[in-house]
Amino acid sequence: MHFVIMGCGRVGSSLALTVEQRGHSVAVVDQNADAFRRLGPTFAGRRVTGVGFDHDTLVEAGIHEAGAFAAVSSGDNSNILAARVAREKFDVENVVARIYDPGRAEVYERLGIPTIATVRWTADQVLRRLVPEGAVSEFRDASGRVVLVETPVHDAWVGRPLSALEAAAGVRVAYVTRLGQGVVPVRGMAYQEDDIVHVVVADERVAAAAAVLAAAPEEGA
Template identity: 55%
Template sequence: MHIVILGCGRVGATLAHTLEDLGNTVAVIDRDHEAFRRLRASTAKAAVRGLGHDRAVLTTAGIESASAFAAVSNGDNSNIISARVARETFGVEHVVARIYDPRRAEVYQRLGIPTVGTVRWTADTVLRRLVPGSAGLDNGPLWRDPSGTIVLDETPLPEEWVDWRVENLEAAWPVRVAYLSRGGELLLPRGDEVLRAGDVLHVLARTSDIDGVLARSGARASSDETTGRAL
């Protein structure tokens, strides 16, 4: 598979080397020729100097045969414009853009352009670890799909579910257990996995259901608690 990367900073160079090690071909675009020093010699051979939204530059990088495009430069505008050109002009199937401004990230997610909002993600992750469960700080899920339909979030296992199976919980709650954390290890549980005290569940759910799920588990307060509606 051929992949084009815009931006040859630490992230772009790491992506390029990792993707090549996995057997893919990679081309890296950057305006600064000096940035290509981060690339090993074999990867630097496919480096292209120029702007990521320039069609001629993209063509030189092999965008017409690319299966994926990652825009990870240090400019939000460059990343999102380049991502749109890759998708809308060249029809690249898998496109992602790194966005620093959280407000922009939300807008482009709603437009169906997958983004990685590094500032918001980093801040939320740190806050979750510093003050777990604190009201007003946990403002969103760990992950949300571009359409906003499905989310991934974490919740401690409620005491009443200790010694029950994953399949029992999934039958009772509108969730799927993606993985769980147990004693510092991550597990991919089967349906017959017995849940233990101290487990932290990472669950997939519909956006419309997640607040109720987290309220039931005690991970998040819900406005429904004040109305008396069963969750």
């Protein structure tokens, strides 16, 4: 597959090198030719100096052959504009834009442009390392309203159906890591000792849900 990447900062250059190592062809677009130094001397892809949403620049980067386009420059407006041009004008199937403002990310998701809300994601990762106990965020939707978290479960829940955990905590169990393997829940599946439970929950309910599951179930739960 041919990839076009707009932005040769730390994210763009790392992405380009990773994609190339996996056997794909890559073109990197950046307004600053000096930025291409981040790619190193072994990078075999195209280095295209120009604006990432400019028609001629994208054509030079091989946008007509591209199966994927990533807009990861430092500007929200540039990223979303470039992503929309790639999707709507050149019909690139796989498009993603990095967005710093999570509020904007939600809007653009509704327009059909997948986004990575950088600030929110980074904050989650930092918090995960600073506060290793309790619920740990693993994924957050672009709006920031829904999260996938790994949450501790009290041993007293062992043998209880996962549906009981869901009802008590107001969550949906997305999957369970059991003996090192991810397992998608099926009807009647029970929580077992040493299971790692990953739940989907509204952002504002993470703490409350984690508190319920970290405690022994109430009588009758």
